[in-house]
Amino acid sequence: MNYFPDEVIEHVFDFVTSHKDRNTISLVCKSWYKIERFSRQQVFIGNCYAINPERLLRRFPCFKSLTLKGKPHFADFNLVPHEWGGFVQPWIEALARGRVGLEELRLKRMVVTDESLELLSRSFASFKSLVLVSCEGFTTDGLASIAANCRHLQELDLQENEIDDHRGQWLSCFPDTCTTLVTLNFACLEGETNLVALERLVARSPNLKSLKLNRAVPLDALARLMLCAPQIVDLGVGSYENDPDSESYLKLKAAIKKCTSLRSLSGFLEAAPHCLSAFHPICHNLTSLNLSYAAEIHGSHLIKLIQHCKNLQRLWILDSIGDNGLEVVASTCKELQELRVFPCDLVGVGDTTVTEEGLVAISAGCPKLHSILYFCNQMTNAALIIVAKNCPNFIRFRLCILEPNKPDHETSQPLDEGFGAIVKACKSLRRLSVSGLLTDQVFYYIGMYANQLEMLSIAFAGDTDKGMLSVLNGCKKMRKLEIRDSPFGDKALLADVNKYETMRSLWMSSCEVTLSGCKRLAQKAPWLNVEIINENDNNRMEQNGHEGRQKVDKMYLYRTVVGTRMDVPPFVWIL
Amino acid sequence: MITELEMGKGESELELGLGLSLGGGTPAKIGKSGGGGAWGERGRLLTAKDFPSVGSKRAADSGSHAGASPPRSSSQVVGWPPIGSHRMNSLVNNQATRSAREEEEAGKKKVKDDESKDVTKKVNGKVQVGFIKVNMDGVAIGRKVDLNAHSYYENLAQTLEDMFFRTNPGTIGLTGQFTKPLRLLDGSSEFVLTYEDKEGDWMLVGDVPWRMFITSVKRLRVMKTSEANGLAVRHQERNERHRNQPV
DSSP states (O other), X not given: OOSSOHHHHHHXXXXXXXXXXXXXXXXXXXXXXXXXXXXXXXXEESOTTSSOHHHHHHHOTTOOEEEEEOSOGGGGGTOSOGGGOOBSHHHHHHHHHTTOOOOEEEEESOBOOHXXXXXXXXXXXXXXXXXXXXXXXXXXXXXXXXXXXXXXOOEEEEESOEEEOOOOOGGGGSOTTOOOOSEEEOTTOOSOOOHHHHHHHHHTOTTOOEEEOOTTSOHHHHHHHHHHOTTOSEEEEEEEOOOXXXXXXXXXHHXXXXXXXXXXXXXXXXXXXXXXXXXXXXXXGOSEEXXXXXXXXXXXXXXXXXXXXXXOXXXXXXGGGHHHHHHHXXXXXXXXXXXXXXXXOOSSOOSOOOOHHHHHHHHHHOTTOOEEXXXXXXXXHHHHHHHHHHOXXXXXXXXXXXXXXXXXXXXXXXXXXXXXXXXXHOTTOOEEEOXXXXXXXHHHHHHHHOTTOOEEEEESOOSSHHHHHHHHHHOTTOOEEEEESOOOBHHHHHTTGGGGGGSSEEEEXXXXXXHHXXXXXXXXXXXXXXXXXXXSOXXXXXXXXXXXXXXXXXXXXXEOSSOSOSOOOTTEEEO | OHHHXXXXXXXXXXXXXXXXXXXXXXXSSSSOSOOSGGGGGGOOOOOGGGOTTSSHXXXXXXXXXXOOSOOOOGGGSTTOSOOOHHXXXXXXXXXXXXXXXXXXXXXXXXXXXXXHHHOOXXXXXXXXOOEEEEEETTOXXXXXXXXXXXXSHHHHHHHHHHHHTOXXXXXXXXXXXXXXXOOSSSSOSSEEEEEEETTSOEEETTSSXXXXXXXXXXXXXXXXXXXXXXXXXXXXXXXXXXXXXXX
8 A cells, every 4th residue: 555656656766776675675565566667777687597588578668777697607717618608689689679768788798799789789779888798709890880870878898808809990980979978998809999089089078987998009099098088087008018208108197197087097908017107196096996907017116006095995906916015005005995816827836926914914904895806825714813803894705725625824724714714703794705625614604604695606615515505504695606626416406495596596517416416406496497518428428327327517507487598509408 | 410410519619628737738638628529538627526636525535634645736627716718818918928028128138127127927938828719611610729738839730630630539520520640730731720910910820939929829720721822832931941951
């Protein structure tokens, strides 16, 4: 029963934008369900195979923004074959047919083709924003269609995609009448860039706030671009190799000084580090610094730069910074909330890496830290216990010790107690990745204490099914569980079939799960798609005769309301 | 036909896993994410089970965890460390370019202020590159090869031959031909190996020093010799030179 007319309720709902909250609202009563569904503007679909476009349109006829995610997370590490799925084409076709007033499309780990981009660009007159993250399957020709046909384009954001660069003239396909750009990110393109077209585009885009260049944009072009766009807030520097005495460098210094709104800096894909000082004047304004692709920036130049960045909230860096560098971060960046430290030397042992000392220093120096991704060579329980005490506010804690199964390097014990301390102290922990030598005990702790945990990544850990069972039984809010190379099998998989209805997905590869176990699960839970990804000859599995006991290489299961998907490639078997 | 069936079984662009080798000359065994069927012998997914002395079961088997077995390097495991492939490729390419440039500068005896001092990374004397695509004329499905796992041309040619022509004894490769040494590098067979460099030009593989090759190669193509006309001339010239060299 409503005390207000529907329009008033709808207006109130307009203030609720989080899709989780809106989902909850729609469960209150039939009337609210109805009002909510007609007024939902932004739809988020975490697994593109959990639903189909027709059902989407039926429920939310008026949406303007769609977010879709395709492949499972482990696809980032080449564990999922390219042709597994996640095609956006059927979605765009359906939305075009349904005459949706689409304004924004955000895709992650999906297969996007030039054909899809062309169709997208022609079907939605008000289309404003395209964000592609970790996608593949398209070329710069597809970008050309977007540039040419989307008259009101505000945002073109390409993050870490695999794009075939035809070195065409996609940038010159933006018509002269296009002046609405706010975000332009093409840092992941590997080919040449038409600098003239780029400069003209930037010059006629007064609203441009975010510009991320690829490595083909040299220093003198950067200076000119910054002069055209002093209002820039977020800058991705492409190539930064130069002669510090040159005129172009002096011009750059002058241009940088004018960019008083600059808050976020990234890129430096090819860089001469001694020229970083040009950025020192604006460093105190920076809240975000991403040098994780800047392999050539390290040592004293890096430290000097960081010492100027007193207001940093987000820092992405390579481990060449070393523990000493992290000490500098800890003493300088008191506002730091998110830190990611990536390995830069992938072969053998690098000259500098980071250890548990760096992590402890950061935890001691940065009271606002809540998200961390840390690649390192070694860790100790003692360090993790200190970190847990220093930072009880972690929301995301991802630790990756590079060598699988590595124990505490001081005591040679498993790291169960260390991670246990983290989950016990961090009551708001939503995402956790564990590594190093771990027994069932760590999962006992996780199940016991990690009440808010939504995503857990496990690799080379645990002893028996008990480990996985602890997690499944204890973590009530678990949504995504991904496990590789761990001795969990059918017993854990089948213990509580209904649990998977409360989760988005489960990935298990190189575990002890067998084909018959998966088949039994699929039988018990028809609302799940249980996919076996088997790049070996499929027939071999069946003809073997020992079929039931055959271990499954990769299994990916997810809840769905639309049954088996139609675009299954030959090496995927849906039970 | 059997050939088509086997081809049809998910043999679209198979991607080799991110196997990072500590040295050259150890192809395919490291990090191949698809191993069976038509590819059989080439390799398979390495998992913790391949290292029985080190692995999660060890904890249950023995009471002590005190380094009883040699540590397994993180570079021998597929999809590990968990770094996005885009980032991975970018970093290895960076190292390659830098090493190549270092060598160039050493040759020129040029002293660049303190930049050369900053670039202190040792790359074990080897230049690192990532995975690149390989296509073959007449074959719809491309592959990817890890240049990192090779240190000279013959090595690479061998891997490619195995990829496209050779399989388990008795089985049929992508092209439906049985085993036969291919000689992709000397122009004596039906096919030659070519590559597209960073400027977009197609060149014959083998003309430049290996290090220079891997810093400039963008992708490979196994081309029919008949189509490689403009390139073939240079190739023959090179063969002449080699034949004239003292043994």
